Amino acid sequence: MRIAVAEDSVLLREGLVRILEFYGHRVVVAVGTAVELVAGVRSTAVDLVVTDVRMPPGNSDEGLRAALDLRRERPDLPVLVLSQYVEQTYAAELLTTDSAGVGYLLKDRVGDLEVLASAIRRVADGGTVVDPQVVRQLLSRNRERPALSRLTARELEVLDLMAQGHSNTAIARALSVSEAAVAKHIGNVFGKLDLPVAPRTHRRVLAVLTYLREAH
The missing domain is CATH 1.10.10.10 (Winged helix-like DNA-binding domain superfamily/Winged helix DNA-binding domain)
Structure with missing residues (x-):
């Protein structure tokens, strides 16, 4: 798949790119801000978005809001949120407007790489992947x-x-x-x-x- 990755930490972003490429995917957008994510997805054909929640410039919920904006433009665009935080308001909107092809996982609860790879496949196939802690x-x-x-x-x-x-x-x-x-x-x-x-x-x-x- 052609994947867009948005993660403000350079080390985490590069690590995620390497993991996705190891599983046979191609990262066509790799950015550190929500603005760059939206611009990159609008200008590049992507099959799935992986994004953090808190990103510059405000470091609050820009990544998640960017994902919502992209889903409004492309309702069939699969989105996997990968974060340390549960941003309740926008997470609720993402997960209830259309549950097909969305996911929300917490970074510190992804036990191994296969869990992440499986979640990406399920979201890309139109499934829903939500960490139980997020649901709680x-x-x-x-x-x-x-x-x-x-x-x-x-x-x-x-x-x-x-x-x-x-x-x-x-x-x-x-x-x-x-x-x-x-x-x-x-x-x-x-x-x-x-x-x-x-x-x-x-x-x-x-x-x-x-x-x-x-x-x-």
Whole structure:
């Protein structure tokens, strides 16, 4: 793939370029500011964007806002955010406007290179990759939103464990219930949050991210 990389740290940027090239990709845009990212993607054909959140000149959320701007121009442009921080407002917008082909990973939780390479492939294929810690922070921000009132206390417990990345087996063990009961609760969550089966979506992720729409 032809990839654009935006990372203000020169060492991290060069390291990321080398990793992507090792996995057979071509980095056609490698920049250190959000302005350069937008300009580079607009002038160069790219298949995917990998960007940090905090970038010059303000070092706040410029990278993430640039990704949102690019997605508005090209809704089919896959974007993977790779950061040390969870920027809640713009992360919520990125992950809820269109969940296809987006990801948000925390740098210090990427355990090995294959995790990153796999995430890039999934996002490029239209999937959604979200670090459980990102989901938990976004969920806690909206715990009192009206959407949560649709769920029972047990369904909310199941959803919390889903947000932490637990499988049905692990959820059943944590709540001392059967896996069949867990599957039923998850089905109820999907139904109450209006998440029917659809191609190219991950309902376990969307079940959590649906809450974020209440914040806008």
